[in-house]
Amino acid sequence: MKISRPFYEQNTLEVARQLLGKYLVRRHPEGITVARIVETEAYVGPEDKACHAARGRTARTEVMFGEPGHAYVYFVYGFHHMLNIVTEREGFPAAVLIRAAEPVRGIGLMKRRRGTDEPRNLASGPGKLCQAFAIDRTLNGGDMCGNVLYVRDAGEPTPKIITTPRIGVDYAREWKAKPFRFLVGENAFVSKP
């Protein structure tokens, strides 16, 4: 079943947890790609110094203030796109970053886009995942309850979950140590253990 809007309206930490074990689906003219989400991070509201919205409501963060269930895609380090899904009520800026996934379908296409044959190197990181799924800023603000990019619930039980601090947010002061990163335990496709 395709996940619908009410799921994303929940508390961000809850969404981040519950996305583990679900399937990210991308329909594209080149073909379909599907991967099982194994790593996520929560970015929660204007108080969270790691969250872009802590800097206020700007053109870039506008999407996070909008309706839940939309994609927040941005570009960092001059190279990489990051895929987030907006959560919680409209007006409260929060999102879940999809950090890693285990390729399931369209693996040949992912290999071509990534320029590697190693399955563990296709989507084991937020930038890699976006490259494997051909996700860029044209999808920013797009509805993830539509038919282009969405999450499917295959009915699997929620897997065993490990919690750690978020990656790459050393600047976030007292928020950097918060356990807002979630990964499927013992899974070989996460970005780092």
Place this chain on the structure above:
DNA sequence: CAAGAGATCATCT
């Protein structure tokens, strides 16, 4: 294998 540098640009100061 671990550590470090370099790549490169949108966004905000």
Place this chain on the structure above:
DNA sequence: GATGATCTCTTGA
């Protein structure tokens, strides 16, 4: 003008 919610390659043990 600085700086990132990163990745890859090179270096050296």
